[in-house]
Amino acid sequence: MHVVLYAAQSLDGWITRHSTAGDAFASAADKVHFRAAIRACDACVMGGATYDQSKERMRPAAFPGLRRVVWTRRPEARAADAV
Numbered sequence: 001m002h003v004v005l006y007a008a009q010s011l012d013g014w015i016t017r018h019s020t021a022g023d024a025f026a027s028a029a030d031k032v033h034f035r036a037a038i039r040a041c042d043a044c045v046m047g048g049a050t051y052d053q054s055k056e057r058m059r060p061a062a063f064p065g066l067r068r069v070v071w072t073r074r075p076e077a078r079a080a081d082a083v
Helices: 027-039 046-052 075-081
Strands: 043-047 067-071
Touching: 043 046, 046 067, 046 075
Parallel strands: 043 067
Antiparallel strands: none
């Protein structure tokens, strides 16, 4: 198994802009690179908040064959999504 971590990180070590949810602070080039990297993977593991922010962009039709695993304390909230 080969594990890779992708995150857009600010110079002060944050992986999100403090006042902005999601990936709004990442550059367009970062987003293109991230999508290409995800397409090269068999699975994507993310936390519940990340999933909630990205589930429309990470829908199965956009990434066929990609297993999406969500770490959450509320699995019942995402059961209909089959993740």
